[in-house]
Amino acid sequence: MKRKISALLFAVLGLLLFYQDASAQIIDDTTKLFYSPKTTLQLYEQDVLRGRYIEQPIDTLLDNLQNERFWYNDTAFYQHLGNVGTASQPLLYQLPSTIGVRLGKNIFDRYAYNPDRINYFNTRSPYTHLYYVQGGRGEQAFEALHSRNITPNWNFGIAYQILSADQQIGQASQDRRSRGFIDNQAVKAFTHYRTENEKYDVFFNFTYMKVEQVETGGILPDTSLATPLEDEETILSRFAEAPVQLTQASNEEGRANLHLLHIYKLAKENLKVYHTLDWRRQRNVYEDGNLAGYRTSLRENTTLDRDFLIYPNFDAVEEPGYNFSAERTKDATTYRELQNVFGLTGNNKLSSYNAYAKLRNANMSYSATMPLPVDPEAADTTSRFGEARHTDAYNQVLIGGDIRLFYKNLAELTGEAEYQLGSDYRVKGKARIGGAFGTLERVLLSPTRVEDYMMSNHFMWNNNFETSVTDRIGFGYEGNIGKRQYLRFNAHYTNIKRYIYFNEEAVPQQASGNQRFWGADISHHIRFGPLHFKNIAAYTNTDEADKVRVPEWLLESSLYLEGFLFKKALFSQLGVQATYASPYYADAYMPVTQQFYVQDNFMSQGYPVVDVFLNADIKSVILFLKMSHVNDGLLEPAYFLTPYYPGMRRSFVFGLRWMFFD
DSSP, X not given: OOOOHHHHHHHHHHHHHHHHTOOOOOBOTTOOBOOOGGGEEEXXXXXXXXXXXXXEXXXXXXXXXXXXXXXXXXXXXXXXXXXXXXOEEESSOOOOOOOSOOOXXXXXXXXXXXXXXXXXXXXXXXXXXXEEEEETTSOEEXXXXXXXXXXXXXXXXXXXXXXXXXXXXXXOHHHHHHXXXXXXXXXXXXXXXXXXXXXXXXXXXXXXXXXXXXXXXXXXXXXXXXXXXXXXXXXXXXXXXXXXXXXXXXXXXXXXXXXXXEEEEEETXXXXXXXXXXXXXXXXXXXXXXXXXXXXXXXXXXXXXXXXXXXXXXXXXXXXXXXXXXXXXXXXXXXXXXXXEEEEEEEOSSEEEEEEEEEEEEEEEEEEEEEOOOOTTSSOOOOOEEEEEEEEEEEXXXXXXXXXXXXXXXXXXXXXXEEETTSOEEEEEEEEXXXXXXXXXXXXXXXXXXXXXXXXXXXXXXXXXXXXXXXXXXXXXXXXXXXXXXXXXXXXXXXXXXXXXXXXXSSEEEOSSEEEEEEEEEEEEEEETTEEEXXXXXXXXXXXXXXXXXXXXXXXXXXXXXXXXXXXXXXXXXXXXXXXXXXXXXXXXXXXXXXXXXXXXXXXXXXXXXXXXXXXXXXXXXXEEEEEOTTTTTSOSOOEEETTEEOOOSEEEEEEEEEEOX
C-alpha cells in the first residue's frame, strides 16, 4: 500500500484556498478581528429532534489530547492488532443497540464517521481546522475540516481523514519500515438548514471510508512469549524481526452512507413530525495470492508445525484445506441497506415522547474466486478464474418509541422500546434521582448475517441459530463532589441466554447454557490546585461466562500539572499516563472472516503501558508531545493486545490541532 501524500496535500491546499474566499468578516470599530471558538458553534441532530436546540462552542480543551483513544471517532477501550487504525473490537462487553438484520463485520467501526452522531456547525465566519498526529514508528492520523455558513440559517461542511501505520513485524527490518500496514481514508460532507420561522430543520450528510489492511496473521507461534527463549536479547531481536504467518494477504473495506433527517413543527415543540432516510453500502474483500507458496514452505521446512497457518485444515498434502481455489483466495461480501423512519415526537417542561415506524430493506451478496475448467483443445490453456455467488434479501418492519418524564434536573424516568415484527425486540428503562440512577434492559436478538451464513475459500457454514436474549440490570451515581471532584460509578449484572460467539475453530457457535457476568466501573477526577489526578477502573467477573473474554481489571490513570507559563502566554499540561489490563485469554483474530474468536492457548500478560506527555495551548493551536510506552523492555520483552500481535514499542509522538476562524 502506498501512502496517499499527494491526496493529503491536495486536500489541505483546497481547504485553505476555499476559506480564503469566505464572505465578509465581522469586525469591530477598531477593525480588530474577534472571531474565536465562541463564534463557531456546533450542534447535533438528536438534540434538535428532542427539542433541545443546543449550540455549543467547539472544544478547545487539552484533556486527553495525547490519549490515543481520543484520536478516533469512538473513544471506548478497544482490543486491536497493536497499531493505529487496525482491526478492533470493544475491550469490554457492550449490549447490542441495533436489532433486526445486521451484517456483523464491524472491525473498522471505531474509525468511521457515524452518520447519526456528526456534529453540525453554525459559524459567524468560515471555520477550518487541521488535525495531525505523527509517531516515530510510522503511526499517523490526520483530519482537515472546513465549515461555513452560506446564509445565517444554512451551514455546509466537509472533512477528509487519514489513518495510516507501518508494519512492525515482518521478515526484515528494511522491508518492515518501507511497507505500509494500514491505510484508511474517509470523507464526510454535511449540511444543516433551518427556516427563518424555525418550523423546519433538515440535516444531511454523506460519509465514505476506504480501508486497506495488510493481513500478517501475527508472528509465527514459535517466536511468541508462549514458548520463550532462554536468551532475553534473542527474544527482543526475534520480536523485532519476527516472521509472520501470511505474506500476501490483505483486507479491504469500503463503506458509504447517505443520511437525511428532516423535522417539521406542527404545534411548536409539542408536536413534530420527522422522517429519516439512511442508505448504506459496505463491501469487504479478503485476498491472498500465496496459497501455493505456503504449501511449498511446509514441504521444504520440516521443522514447521503443520498447523502453523491460521487457515483451517491447511497442509502440504495433495488436498489442502480450501473450498474453491488452491491457487489464491478472493472472498467478497457486499451488504446494502435502505431504511426509512417515519415518526412523531414532542416535548414540554415535564415530559417528552417519540413514536416511529421503521422500514428496512437489505440485501446481501457473497462471492468467492474459483478456477474455471481448462479446455485442453484451446490454444490458450491458462487457467481462468470465475466466481461462485450467493445472494439473500431481507424486508423488515419495526415499530418503536420512548417516553421521558422529568422534573427540572432533579428527577427523571425514561423508557424506550423497539420491536421487529415477528422476531427481535429491545426494551430499556431508567430512573434517576439527583445523581443516582438505575437501569433495566433486555434485548432479544437474531444472529448477524456473518454468524448465519458464510461462503469463503476457507470457511463454509449455513446455520439456523435461535435468537439470543440478553438481560442487564445496573445502578450507579454520576455528579460532582464539592468543587474539586467528579465521580461516575456504575455497577451491572448481565445474563445472556443462547449466546452466539466464534469458537476455537473460528466458526460461529451458539452456547447451550447461560453466560452470566457482573462488574463495576468508576471514573474519578480530583484536583489539588494545579495538580490533577484522573482514574478509570473497570472490574468484570466472568467466572460463569467462559465464552465472554474480557480482562478482570482494566485501569487507566493520569497525573498531570495544569496551568499557565510565560506570563499566561502558554497554557499547558505536563504529566504521565498509565494503562493496564490484567492477564486473560484475549480473543484471537481471523482475517478471512474479519472476526475475533475465542482461544485458550495464549494468555495476554498483565502489562502496564506508561506514557509521558506535554499538552499546550498557544492561541489557535493546541498541540502535544508524548513519549509513548516509556517502559518498553523494562518488564517484558514485548506485550500483546491480541494473540501473536505485539503492541507498539517505544515511540515519540507529536500532534496538533490548528484552528482558523476567518
